[in-house]
Amino acid sequence: MExxxxxxxIGTGVIANxxxxxxxxxxxxLYGVANRTQTKAIDFAKKYGVKKVYDEIDEVFDDENVDIIYLATSHNTHYQFMKKALEHGKHLFVEKSITLNSRELDEMxxxxxxxxxxLAEAMTIWHMPIYKELWKIMQSGELGKMQIMTVNFGSFKEYDMNNRFFNMNLAGGALLDIGVYALSAVRSFMSKQPNEIVSQVRFAPTGSDEQATILxxxxxxxxxxxxxxxxxKxxxxxxxxxEKGYIEVYEFPRxxxxxxxxxxxxxxxxxxKGNTENALYYEMCDMEExxxxQDDSHLNLEYTKDVMDIMSQLRKEWKMQYPGEKW
Structure with missing residues (x-):
């Protein structure tokens, strides 16, 4: 028996639920839960019958019974937690965006x-059954060569400069929050990594990227x-x-x-194919497999790296560096 x-x-927000x-x-x-605010972890544990609540996040890494850590904290905290988890021998499934930049990801x-x-990014696109089917159709050649893609993703977030969507201290901005989905979709249908990239950007009052177009x-x-x-929106x-047709997917992240x-x-x-509501189920089944x-080939970490390289290049061009971030 296996x-x-x-x-x-780690984390108790929407994705953790x-x-x-x-x-x-x-x-x-769920075996364990940890959160910066322990009372939230206790409430979360009661809700889902979690076996163990940690007093401190660092205790997770020392627990020999933990096999896989799902990291669902803000982007800017990922690197420090990832490093500790890997150094303590834990497999890691990390919410997007997996790190802030390429330097961090390459190191991890x-x-x-x-x-x-x-190590893998919890990017829904890698795991939804519809994409696995579309990639097969693409590879079969029945529709000819992929020529061009257009991707739209817009959210209406209240203009509150303290919330995580605009807050530079929480690694806010469109690129790392929603652009990562768009770029992941593009990379998965392109035969090779893009090597020519141009962009325009509009910044929010905080300095985060509020709006962008990327070619x-x-x-x-x-x-x-x-x-x-x-x-x-x-x-x-x-x-x-x-060459021989076009494919449209709405609500494409899931x-x-x-x-x-x-x-x-x-x-x-x-x-x-598949069901939007089961997005995390597909992700976690693939991670367990x-x-x-000991085979991560279906987790598409090389695509995750390609996407991170593009995002890092764009932010360098935009001169948009997060507080304390090292490129």
Whole structure:
């Protein structure tokens, strides 16, 4: 009988709640929870029947019963917690954006490799069944070569400069919060990493990126356009244009339905795979499989790295460095 893998979550926000519910769908109970405010961790533990509540976050790393840590804290705290977790031999599943920049991610990837541990970003796009199906269709060549993609993602966030969406001390801004989804979608359908990138950006009063447009092109001449906004609503939509048709996915970060339109006849084919509500369930099943088999090939860490390299390049061009951040 396979050993039960013990998950502990750090953080008790919306994603942590979804993660606990996903574990329940897997027929499991969360082993441990830790949070900066311990009373929140206690309440969370009561809600989900969590076995262990830690007095301090650092205690998680010393607990030999913890196999996998799900890190669901703000972006700017990831690096310090990731380093401790990996140094203590824990497998790591980290909410997006996995780190602030490429330097941090490269260092953590090297540490995970040295310790023979699984490290991955909890990016829904890598795990939703609809994308696994679309990548197969792309690779089959039946629709020809991918030519151009357009991606829209806009949220209307109240203009409160203290909330995490605009707060530079919490690594706020559109790129790391929603741009990471758009870039991950683009990277997954491009044959190679984009090597030509141009952008425009508008900053919020705090100095965070409130709105941006990004153009990308790779060596195979595939192109993409991305429009991001934090203070204006847009449809969460991707359109992938190929030689013989185009594919549309709405609500793409947790997509479950795609429409393929034939370029000649205009015939529409609708494909439905998976369920939006099970997004974290798919993620965590894939993570457990990777840990059990010591094979992370389906977790797409190399794409995560490519996306982080693009985001780091853009922020350097924008001269948008977070407080205390080291490039």
């Amino acid at each position: 050993k039960e893998l013990n998950w502990t979550v 979804e993660m606990a519910q996903a574990l329940q769908k897997m027929g499991k109970t 990837m090297a540490l995970a490799k040295e310790k023979n541990l699984i 990308l092109k790779n060596e195979d001449q595939q192109m993409a356009t991305i429009a991001l906004s934090m203070h204006s 847009q449809p969460k939509r991707i359109m992938i244009s190929l 997509g479950q339905k795609a429409t393929i339109v034939d370029a000649v006849t205009g015939k529409q084919t609708v494909i439905e 990777a840990v059990r088999n």
